[in-house]
Amino acid sequence: MTSEFNLIQQYFQSHPQTREDVVLGIGDDCALLSSPSDQQLAMSTDTLVEGVHYYPNADPHAIGHKALAVSLSDLAAMGATPAWVMLSLTLDQAKEEWIKAFCEGFFALLDQHHMTLIGGNMSSGPSSITTQVTGFLPKGSGMRRSGARPGDHIYVTGYLGDAALALAGLKGQVNLSEQLSIFQKALDYPVPRVKAGLNLRDVAHAAIDISDGLIADLGHILEQSGVGATIKLEHIPLSQAAQHLIASHQLTFEEVIQYALTGGDDYELCFTAPPSIVESLEIDCLCTRIGVIETAESFRLLLKGEAFQGGSRRGFEHFVRSY
Ligand code: ADP
Ligand code: MG
Numbered sequence: 074m075t076s077e078f079n080l081i082q083q084y085f086q087s088h089p090q091t092r093e094d095v096v097l098g099i100g101d102d103c104a105l106l107s108s109p110s111d112q113q114l115a116m117s118t119d120t121l122v123e124g125v126h127y128y129p130n131a132d133p134h135a136i137g138h139k140a141l142a143v144s145l146s147d148l149a150a151m152g153a154t155p156a157w158v159m160l161s162l163t164l165d166q167a168k169e170e171w172i173k174a175f176c177e178g179f180f181a182l183l184d185q186h187h188m189t190l191i192g193g194n195m196s197s198g199p200s201s202i203t204t205q206v207t208g209f210l211p212k213g214s215g216m217r218r219s220g221a222r223p224g225d226h227i228y229v230t231g232y233l234g235d236a237a238l239a240l241a242g243l244k245g246q247v248n249l250s251e252q253l254s255i256f257q258k259a260l261d262y263p264v265p266r267v268k269a270g271l272n273l274r275d276v277a278h279a280a281i282d283i284s285d286g287l288i289a290d291l292g293h294i295l296e297q298s299g300v301g302a303t304i305k306l307e308h309i310p311l312s313q314a315a316q317h318l319i320a321s322h323q324l325t326f327e328e329v330i331q332y333a334l335t336g337g338d339d340y341e342l343c344f345t346a347p348p349s350i351v352e353s354l355e356i357d358c359l360c361t362r363i364g365v366i367e368t369a370e371s372f373r374l375l376l377k378g379e380a381f382q383g384g385s386r387r388g389f390e391h392f393v394r395s396y
Pocket of ligand 2: 193194195
């Protein structure tokens with residue numbers, strides 16, 4: 074059995090690091106970092122727990138990707154530029170094959186964002202993975218949840234609901250047959266919208282990343298901003314694969330839209346901005362207007378002008394319901 078220190082050296086410390094702001098990286102009691110004086114630090118952490126966030130037999134390459142992606146998604150939602158990450162790995166057994174594949178997924182995403190792994194921890198125990206990321210934001214900037222204003226348009230990036238459909242497929246709740254692998258890509262390899270976040274930083278009034286479902290996460294913006302919203306369900310972006318489920322009568326529109334509204338794990342951005350500003354921006358992904366911020370603290374879901382009955386404001390909440 075390889076020791077904890079050999080594993081750290083072989084798999085985590087050996088990855089080439091090029092950032093000049095890392096004065097001292099992995100290997101000492103603390104990392105030493107220098108931060109630019111005109112920037113503020115944006116920090117976030119997230120944990121993936123085996124059996125709650127991923128299946129015990131899930132592909133370790135995908136887990137490595139997702140462990141970093143979920144934290145990067147928080148930086149994206151703030152409009153921060155990613156810089157450093159710490160990684161705490163608790164594993165019930167230190168299988169080198171697993172760690173190797175995990176690292177390949179983790180470092181591929183890390184390199185894409187010019188980040189450096191600056192430290193972490195390794196322990197044996199019930200498996201869980203915690204990443205803690207730090208990014209930079211010019212002083213005074215940052216897309217908060219509290220900035221939405223009546224009249225703002227509401228947008229989302231990418232497509233909603235595919236990850237939740239994949240999970241339902243894996244659990245046997247819906248039969249996605251040969252299409253499961255298409256949906257599973259959304260569940261296993263979410264794309265953190267870092268670049269979109271940077272482009273929106275000086276434009277959006279409020280932003281959040283959608284991890285617990287659109288309704289729940291937009292709900293945080295509404296609560297913290299003290300505003301209401303109207304959402305037009307026919308505008309919610311559904312992937313081709315999801316549209317195909319409807320067209321082929323495997324699921325109804327109402328069923329699919331429920332996944333898009335309340336399913337978790339999308340890791341898309343939901344943001345509000347003054348009308349017509351977003352259309353003139355260059356954003357590197359699909360960006361769809363789905364509704365408008367209202368004054369009243371009301372929340373309306375409309376389908377072709379009629380109130381949609383199937384809506385609930387509840388997304389994924391820990392301790393309320395689990396995978
Ligand atoms: P300490 O006991 O002082 O906390 P450790 O022996 O746990 O230090 O870790 C040694 C070094 O390896 C530290 O710099 C720590 O940040 C780093 N490290 C430990 N685990 C990981 C990991 N999974 N990924 C990256 N760095 C790690
Ligand atoms: Mg330690």
